[in-house]
Amino acid sequence: MSDAQDQPKNWSDMSLDLRILFVFHACMMVLMLAHFAFHLGILGEITVVVIYAISAVFISVRNRKRCGWHWPGTDWKGVLGALGSAALILFFLGAVLPGTSIFNPNLFPWLAAGGNFLVFAVLGALNVTTHSKKRFLAQCGQYTVPEPPAPPMPMVPRWKRVLGTIFAIYFMAAWVSGVAFFWKFNSAMAHGSAQPTATQTEKLNDHGHSAYITPREKLVVKRFELAFLIGIPSAMVFGLVLRFVAGVDLNDPKNPL
Numbered sequence: 001m002s003d004a005q006d007q008p009k010n011w012s013d014m015s016l017d018l019r020i021l022f023v024f025h026a027c028m029m030v031l032m033l034a035h036f037a038f039h040l041g042i043l044g045e046i047t048v049v050v051i052y053a054i055s056a057v058f059i060s061v062r063n064r065k066r067c068g069w070h071w072p073g074t075d076w077k078g079v080l081g082a083l084g085s086a087a088l089i090l091f092f093l094g095a096v097l098p099g100t101s102i103f104n105p106n107l108f109p110w111l112a113a114g115g116n117f118l119v120f121a122v123l124g125a126l127n128v129t130t131h132s133k134k135r136f137l138a139q140c141g142q143y144t145v146p147e148p149p150a151p152p153m154p155m156v157p158r159w160k161r162v163l164g165t166i167f168a169i170y171f172m173a174a175w176v177s178g179v180a181f182f183w184k185f186n187s188a189m190a191h192g193s194a195q196p197t198a199t200q201t202e203k204l205n206d207h208g209h210s211a212y213i214t215p216r217e218k219l220v221v222k223r224f225e226l227a228f229l230i231g232i233p234s235a236m237v238f239g240l241v242l243r244f245v246a247g248v249d250l251n252d253p254k255n256p257l
Contacts, residue, residue, distance in 0.1 A: 012133075015129070017120065018129075018130075020056045024116045028113040032109045035105055041105055042105040045105055045108045045109060049108075049112045067141075070141075072127050072139050073127065074125075078125050079125075082121075085118070085125055086121075086122050089121060093115070095179045095180075095182040096110075096111075098186040127139075156249075160246070163242055163248050164248055164250060167239060167248075167250060168250075170231075171235045171238075171239070174228070174231030174234070175232075175235075177224055177227035177228050180224050181225050184220055185206070188218075189204060189206050192211025193212045193213075194211065195212065200214055201215065202215050204221070
């Protein structure tokens with residue numbers, strides 16, 4: 001079954017693991033509200049996350065045993081996909097950590113949700129979790145019978161595949177620059193000086209808080225900020241033009257070269 005066929009269209013089509021993922025994210029949103037509304041501390045947040053994580057593992061394992069699930073294995077592409085997914089998600093989550101810790105109660109539910117997505121993405125790349133119930137059931141039973149190959153689909157013109165690949169590279173570069181900007185900005189704010197010094201003469205502001213950093217650091221922050229402010233909007237416009245003017249389906253797995 002192709003990746004395109006593994007995309008569920010509604011809740012009933014989702015695998016149990018994907019449902020657990022969405023419910024966990026909803027719980028983390030409630031947990032954030034509970035922190036600000038009822039002053040729930042870090043111990044309470046950790047307790048909720050641990051209880052949910054243990055329950056999710058138990059439910060998932062029990063479901064796999066009941067259905068007779070067998071791991072279909074993976075290949076080098078799956079391993080590379082898992083490593084790449086882990087690196088990108090950790091890079092994204094790490095952008096908020098300079099100057100704070102994972103046990104900051106304001107951030108912990110958000111980081112836990114990101115960690116949940118990280119686990120699902122890595123296991124999905126290794127064919128342990130699936131998005132759709134249909135694909136999960138195809139891996140179950142005492143003897144799993146491979147599905148017949150899907151009928152060949154019309155080949156996407158090469159120029160569309162080239163444009164799709166260019167867009168993917170451009171969007172990834174814009175995304176990385178945006179995450180790098182927040183990482184560098186938070187890092188500069190964290191180790192900046194409260195007062196100007198001989199070397200830290202450039203002022204950096206963040207919602208009423210100020211820090212003084214070196215001119216070189218300020219230059220790096222401004223460059224990343226410029227790349228982010230130009231890159232993300234232009235990538236969105238680029239994608240809209242490709243989709244609605246050039247007719248390039250950016251969700252089609254056959255688009256990349």
